[in-house]
Amino acid sequence: MALLRSYVNGTWVTPGGDGRPVFDAVTGEEVARVSSAGVDMAAALDYGRSVGGPALRALTFHQRAGLLKALGSYLREHRDELYALSARTGATLGDAKFDVDGGIGVLLGYASKARRELPNDTFCTDGGIEPLGRSGQFVGQHVMTSRRGVAVQVNAFNFPVWGPLEKLAPAFLAGVPSLIKPASQTAYLTERLVHHVIASGLLPDGAVQLICGSTGDLFDQLTEQDLVSFTGSAATARQLRSHPVVVGRAVRFNAEADSLNCSILGPDAGPGTVEFDLYVRQLVTEMTVKAGQKCTAIRRAFVPSGMAGPLAEAAAEQLARVVVGSPANDTVRMGALASLEQREEVRRAVKALLAAGRLVFGDPERVDVVGADAERGAFISPLLLCCDDPARAEPHEIEAFGPVTTIMEYAGVEDVIGLAARGRGSLAGSIVTGDAQFARAVVLGTAAWHGRLLVLDSDDAPESTGHGSPLPPLVHGGPGRAGGGEELGGIRGVLHYLQRTAVQASPRVLTAVTGSWVPGAARDAGGDHPFRKSLAELRPGDTVIAGPRRVTLADIEHFAEFTGDTFYAHMDEDAARANPFFDGRVAHGYLVLSFAAGLFVQPDPGPVLANYGIENLRFLTPVYPGDELTVTLTCKQISPREDAGHGEVRWDADVTNQHGASVAKYDVLTMVAKNWP
Numbered sequence: 001m002a003l004l005r006s007y008v009n010g011t012w013v014t015p016g017g018d019g020r021p022v023f024d025a026v027t028g029e030e031v032a033r034v035s036s037a038g039v040d041m042a043a044a045l046d047y048g049r050s051v052g053g054p055a056l057r058a059l060t061f062h063q064r065a066g067l068l069k070a071l072g073s074y075l076r077e078h079r080d081e082l083y084a085l086s087a088r089t090g091a092t093l094g095d096a097k098f099d100v101d102g103g104i105g106v107l108l109g110y111a112s113k114a115r116r117e118l119p120n121d122t123f124c125t126d127g128g129i130e131p132l133g134r135s136g137q138f139v140g141q142h143v144m145t146s147r148r149g150v151a152v153q154v155n156a157f158n159f160p161v162w163g164p165l166e167k168l169a170p171a172f173l174a175g176v177p178s179l180i181k182p183a184s185q186t187a188y189l190t191e192r193l194v195h196h197v198i199a200s201g202l203l204p205d206g207a208v209q210l211i212c213g214s215t216g217d218l219f220d221q222l223t224e225q226d227l228v229s230f231t232g233s234a235a236t237a238r239q240l241r242s243h244p245v246v247v248g249r250a251v252r253f254n255a256e257a258d259s260l261n262c263s264i265l266g267p268d269a270g271p272g273t274v275e276f277d278l279y280v281r282q283l284v285t286e287m288t289v290k291a292g293q294k295c296t297a298i299r300r301a302f303v304p305s306g307m308a309g310p311l312a313e314a315a316a317e318q319l320a321r322v323v324v325g326s327p328a329n330d331t332v333r334m335g336a337l338a339s340l341e342q343r344e345e346v347r348r349a350v351k352a353l354l355a356a357g358r359l360v361f362g363d364p365e366r367v368d369v370v371g372a373d374a375e376r377g378a379f380i381s382p383l384l385l386c387c388d389d390p391a392r393a394e395p396h397e398i399e400a401f402g403p404v405t406t407i408m409e410y411a412g413v414e415d416v417i418g419l420a421a422r423g424r425g426s427l428a429g430s431i432v433t434g435d436a437q438f439a440r441a442v443v444l445g446t447a448a449w450h451g452r453l454l455v456l457d458s459d460d461a462p463e464s465t466g467h468g469s470p471l472p473p474l475v476h477g478g479p480g481r482a483g484g485g486e487e488l489g490g491i492r493g494v495l496h497y498l499q500r501t502a503v504q505a506s507p508r509v510l511t512a513v514t515g516s517w518v519p520g521a522a523r524d525a526g527g528d529h530p531f532r533k534s535l536a537e538l539r540p541g542d543t544v545i546a547g548p549r550r551v552t553l554a555d556i557e558h559f560a561e562f563t564g565d566t567f568y569a570h571m572d573e574d575a576a577r578a579n580p581f582f583d584g585r586v587a588h589g590y591l592v593l594s595f596a597a598g599l600f601v602q603p604d605p606g607p608v609l610a611n612y613g614i615e616n617l618r619f620l621t622p623v624y625p626g627d628e629l630t631v632t633l634t635c636k637q638i639s640p641r642e643d644a645g646h647g648e649v650r651w652d653a654d655v656t657n658q659h660g661a662s663v664a665k666y667d668v669l670t671m672v673a674k675n676w677p
Helices: 041-058 063-075 079-089 093-117 161-174 186-201 234-241 244-248 274-292 308-319 339-353 413-419 436-449 490-494 508-515 555-561 574-580 589-600
Strands: 006-008 011-015 020-023 028-033 124-131 139-146 150-156 178-181 208-210 225-231 250-258 260-264 302-306 358-361 383-386 406-410 426-432 451-454 473-479 483-487 496-505 541-552 606-619 627-639 646-656 663-672
Touching: 006 041, 028 186, 028 406, 028 473, 028 541, 041 139, 041 178, 041 208, 063 079, 063 093, 079 093, 079 186, 093 161, 093 274, 093 490, 139 302, 150 161, 161 186, 161 225, 161 473, 161 483, 186 208, 208 383, 225 234, 234 244, 234 250, 250 483, 260 413, 274 308, 274 406, 274 426, 274 451, 302 308, 308 358, 308 383, 308 406, 339 406, 406 413, 413 436, 426 436, 426 483, 436 451, 436 496, 473 574, 483 490, 490 496, 490 663, 496 508, 541 589, 555 589, 589 606, 589 627, 589 646, 589 663, 627 663
Parallel strands: 150 178, 150 225, 178 208, 225 250, 260 302, 260 426, 302 406, 383 406, 426 451
Antiparallel strands: 006 011, 006 208, 020 028, 124 139, 139 496, 358 383, 426 473, 451 473, 473 483, 541 627, 606 663, 627 646, 646 663
16 A cells, blocks of 8 residues: 655655555555655754745735635635545544534634734734833833744644644744644545645645654754644643653643533423433534544533433434444444544443443444444444443543543532533533523633533524534633643634734834834824825824814704714703713713814825724713814824735824813724725
């Protein structure tokens, strides 16, 4: 059989030697051989740092996002091939779509979020300006820049497509190249994925590399600027995290490990309720999707006292209808485990669990299989256990990484919170209940032990993606046994690959460093009105100062009549004076904004195309009849759009009264043409 190739130093490399055989999970036939013999790990990392890194850092966040979007679209065209190859891992078509489509979805999701939430620049800021001195001339801000290393991925066997892509997306956006190291059991599918990534020609050289086989001396070659993202067992995570180079050089290490995830049935959700049915359906789904080989699958099912029997009966009825066998058969709902070794590992774990419980469905040694040989393929029955004594240690410490769940009863809210915590940290948990107060108590009581919690009820069930589905905008990870790390989480995932640096400087220098105007820096109020300038001409600090305009009582009363806002502070002198914040009738805040807009606007057609919002608005000082308003509008930040003839401009607006006191501060957001006319 063919040896799987690695892709390093810009070329495909066939390893030396015979390699380790990898077998079809369904038929037991040899699929390929895997080895990293002959791969120069130091050279691969150096290539990523010296070639891939500079090429990525030369691109802006928006340009990188555009490439991710294009790659996602390209991979969609090759999904059928990846689906077909996934069947050899034991995955049904539904399992394959979960893996392949999920991974592509992460690419597209991150591309979209980056364009919306990150600047069209090679770096970003984190948080606002921090005043550090009394006069305003010593300030600080955090900047986020790309690390100069390589993001090393060590992935698990269960998601050979989604795993690499969900790590690639945020690292790529951050300008950090990836080196993918798949698990050997399913490396042939990851190799094909990377083949398509490289064949697309979309990504810069060195942005993605692949090593099939063992890590060899890879970890010995890491530097302070490299990062490691690991998915797998908690034991392996501990071993890699304690590597002398990782420890000695403080290599940023993120682990997402196996965990004993739980699902909690609320006391209100008895048989016959919508929530009970939802619970049973979700439990069976989590047991059988990917044959239970998900780090987010439900391992512990907590139900109220007296409910173990009804739940076991309802779940067993549904599990009995699950057809196990070859993914090639259209009737099959659950395929094989990834390997015969994995099946033996599950059997060993189940044997240990049975010391504290009993089987209520399935037989670990026997299963009826459709379309395949039950012994040559890595097939196993869904196994539902019941532990009558939830105080036993086994169900809270032993994970059978397959279609295995243990039912346990709890006595009340505090009891179930304590039981959930005995898993010592989980990636995901769920609470199925229609009782919002029970949900609140359990969420707040268990959140410290979980990376994600789903509250499932009749309201959100039609749209819920389920207990075991990590989503790009939300954190995937968990404390303790779950690894202590975080992946995804929207832009949080990108920030993980960036270096946060506090910059202390004067407003003038900080403006120059960040490219965004900082209060206290010089303004330029000369020349043309800033609204007459296209993006090509506009600069941070360009300012218009307009006013004053006197606010009259007639203005206030007209605005109240026109808008219908007759709040007493605007209309009743005595009531307004009784208010501890006012000395009499005051102008509407939105009247102040309207007058400010009328002062700073340039009405003729020009490069300013639209006003699309206001942010960070604060009303600071009351405006009384007779006050005079002046507005200072300063170009604060310019963000050209990569794929359009315009961009966004953020303006700093400061409205002051005749005494120089700020009455309102806010950011005005406009769309401005790149060139005009």
